[in-house]
Amino acid sequence: MPQKSLFKDCSWGYQIYPMIHWSFKVLLFASILGLLVIYGFDSWDSSRFHNDFVAIKLNNAHQYLTHTHQNIDQFTASSQSRLSFQENFTQPREDVEVGLEPMPVTNSGSEEPLSLEWISAEVEGNFTSNLLSAWVGSGVEPCSDSQTVEIMIPELDGHDYIELSTGKIHEFVFQAVDEVGKPHCLGGDYFETDVSGELWKSRPPIKDLGNGTYTFSLQVHPDFSGDYNVTIILLFRHFQGLKNSPERFAFDKVLRSIPIKFIKSSAQLSAIRQCVKSDFTRDIWSGRWTRHAKNDSCTISNDGRYRCQEPDFPCQQPWCDGSLGLLESNGWTYSTHCSFKLFSGEEAWNCLNNRWIFFWGDSNHCDTIRNILKFILNLDYKDVPRHFDMKITNPDNPRQTVRITSIFNGNSNVGGNYQGLSSLYNVTYRELLKSYFSQEIVPDTVIMNSGLHDGVFWPTLRRFTKGAEDAAAFWADVIDGVRQKGLVLPEIIFRSTIATAGYARRMAFNPSKMEAFNGILLDKLRQSVLVSKVIDDFDLTYPWHFDNRCSDGVHYGRAPAKLQWRDGQIGHQYFVDLMLCHVLLNALCQQ
Structure with a gap:
């Protein structure tokens, strides 16, 4: 007897309702295609998909913020670094060279301003042993027969006019270059950095990555938007400043003097409060000098002093507390992760x-x-x-x-x-x-x-x-x-x-x-x-x-x-x- 088909009992469905079978195939194909599309977005990681959506939503609200360099390895380090990456990622291809051309900065009155953190410098663990290891190893590594004479800053070089937004931390990478124009592969160079405007002076933190590349970061408070100059000086090459008689090794050359306009943005930095006891536990500071008065007619007195403001001229909160005139600084004061009280007698x-x-x-x-x-x-x-x-x-x-x-x-x-x-x-x-x-x-x-x-x-x-x-x-x-x-x-x-x-x-x-x-x-x-x-x-x-x-x-x-x-x-x-x-x-x- 012929073997019965396993599908004999259900074959009638195809014969009687061919349209149902065709619709089912379409539905199945659409479902598989949908799975493949969703699988391509973070392999079904729903939390990450949600984060991407939030970042893009924030980016849409601030789409004209000037671009900054961000290290992709730090993508998940904080919500701020994630936002910055999304701003770069979602731009058209012709804007990949971030931070080079100025873009308009607009503040949306309908959106809450971004809340950002201040630049801070941290001491690396095992500071002494790491420094000694790098210093002892100098002179035996590859490319130790060459020295840095120049730098390349891909995001800033070749542009006469640069705009950055206030509030945000703008990080840039630069490469040390040797005498023949090749990338230098060793760290240990000592660069002096400065960002100065009429009302602001600070040291941009610089980080030596140990392979001839370095990063530096710029940040200006929204209250101090305006024209600035960023200066980079190569003072010593490859730990030569640590020598017993370093003066003959000093390079001391200005490698960059870059005009930058900081445009006021809606971003808000965390408030600076007056220093308390616990604020003095931080090993290194990343402060700034800010100016809150200026008397152009002020001249030196016979006793050598500059009394450019009255002694009771007040500080401006939150930059200091007390009488700014006591500093005899013609309006300058210093603050860091906290601000300081200026004491009366x-x-x-x-x-x-x-x-x-x-x-x-x-x-x-x-x-x-x-x-x-x-x-x-x-x-x-x-x-x-x-x-x-x-x-x-x-x-x-x-x-x-x-x-x-x-x-x-x-x-x-x-x-x-x-x-x-x-x-x-x-x-x-x-x-x-x-x-x-x-x-x-x-x-x-x-x-x-x-x-x-x-x-x-x-x-x-x-x-x-x-x-x-x-x-x-x-x-x-x-x-x-x-x-x-x-x-x-x-x-x-x-x-x-x-x-x-x-x-x-x-x-x-x-x-x-x-x-x-x-x-x-x-x-x-x-x-x-x-x-x-x-x-x-x-x-x-x-x-x-x-x-x-x-x-x-x-x-x-x-x-x-x-x-x-x-x-x-x-x-x-x-x-x-x-x-x-x-x-x-x-x-x-x-x-």
């Missing part, structure tokens, strides 16, 4: 009353102490010696006193120089320091730094690292002695060493070396659990370090005088160190 005395502040570092401390006494506490001190210990009384209120001690660390001999941390190897000098912490009353606060003298003394990075370890061990022993006596432990504030200025940028205490030494000493003090707070004076001074208008090269706080200054002009600007004085008071007084 009465407020400063109320804070410092019955306290003992101990300074240990280079002679810049002497200038700062004198400026606190003269400009803030209203005392007539013309000079503070390298070794200074005095109980000071408020002339307007004799019941208020403060003890200030300063011990110079540039040399174990008070009249010497260029020993730095190695002064601690002198037994007599060590005992002098210990004597201030061996009684029943000890300093409330220790403010310390490494100092410029270390830049001259230590022949290699490795030797300085050993000196920093020994210095941290010494201070750990001092503090342990206080602990064993059952006394309240002093608070230790690390004040980073300045960025040397003008001619001094090329010398043994150049910014490249001092920035490295700052990081190493802080690293060692952190390992010994000594530091309570950090004041980044390197960042505070950096925007003014390109010439000698605010510094003689190695000091920012020299006393005002109507005399010829190093740059040939009569008088000099001293407000940078006055700002440091107020920053110190914030660290000492704010809760």
Whole structure:
């Protein structure tokens, strides 16, 4: 008997209803096609599909924001980086070269403004060991026989006019180029960066990727839109600034001076609040100087001072709090991840009353102490010696006193120089320091730094690292002695060493070396659990370090005088160190 077909019982459906069968095939084909299309979008990852939709929706609301470079590897790092990538991704193909041609920036009144974060710099983990590894390996890698002489910035080069939006962080990549125009494959070059406008000065953070490529980031607050100039200087090549006698290796060439217009956008940066105690735990700062007044007719007085605004001229919130006129800066003030209170004499005395502040570092401390006494506490001190210990009384209120001690660390001999941390190897000098912490009353606060003298003394990075370890061990022993006596432990504030200025940028205490030494000493003090707070004076001074208008090269706080200054002009600007004085008071007084 013939075998029965398995489909015999249902064959009637095809014979009676051919249209049903045809419709079914169409439906099946459409369903499969739909699955294939959906599968192509993130392999059915519904959450990512939703995120793409949100990003594109935001992009439509701000489609005219100027493009910025974003690293695709950071695509999922934050909602802000995701938005920036979507802005680039959704543009027509001819606009792939982002950031080159200006585009109009419009603010939509019907949309809420974007909420953005401030630029911030972070210390990489294992700072000292990573720096030592890179420094020790220099000279043995591929392409070590060539040096950087130029750079290429694909997104900015070749364009006479560039617009960027305010608020956003604009990141750019550039490539180091050698003598024959080929990409250089090693890192370690020290570039100085600056973004300046009439009312703004800051250091764009730069990151060395270790392979001849670098990134830098630009950001300007919406309140300061306008014309800017971005400058990139190659100061030293491949760790040469860390050498014992680096001046002969200085390259010191301006590689780019780029005019950029920052257009006001609807983006809003997170609000800057006044600094509190916890704000001083950050190891490195990314601040900016902003200007809120300008008196073009202001001239130097016979005592060398610039009183361009009245002493009670007010700060503008949120950039500072108090009387901006006290800085004698013709409107400039400094802020970072928080803003600073500018103290009146009465407020400063109320804070410092019955306290003992101990300074240990280079002679810049002497200038700062004198400026606190003269400009803030209203005392007539013309000079503070390298070794200074005095109980000071408020002339307007004799019941208020403060003890200030300063011990110079540039040399174990008070009249010497260029020993730095190695002064601690002198037994007599060590005992002098210990004597201030061996009684029943000890300093409330220790403010310390490494100092410029270390830049001259230590022949290699490795030797300085050993000196920093020994210095941290010494201070750990001092503090342990206080602990064993059952006394309240002093608070230790690390004040980073300045960025040397003008001619001094090329010398043994150049910014490249001092920035490295700052990081190493802080690293060692952190390992010994000594530091309570950090004041980044390197960042505070950096925007003014390109010439000698605010510094003689190695000091920012020299006393005002109507005399010829190093740059040939009569008088000099001293407000940078006055700002440091107020920053110190914030660290000492704010809760």
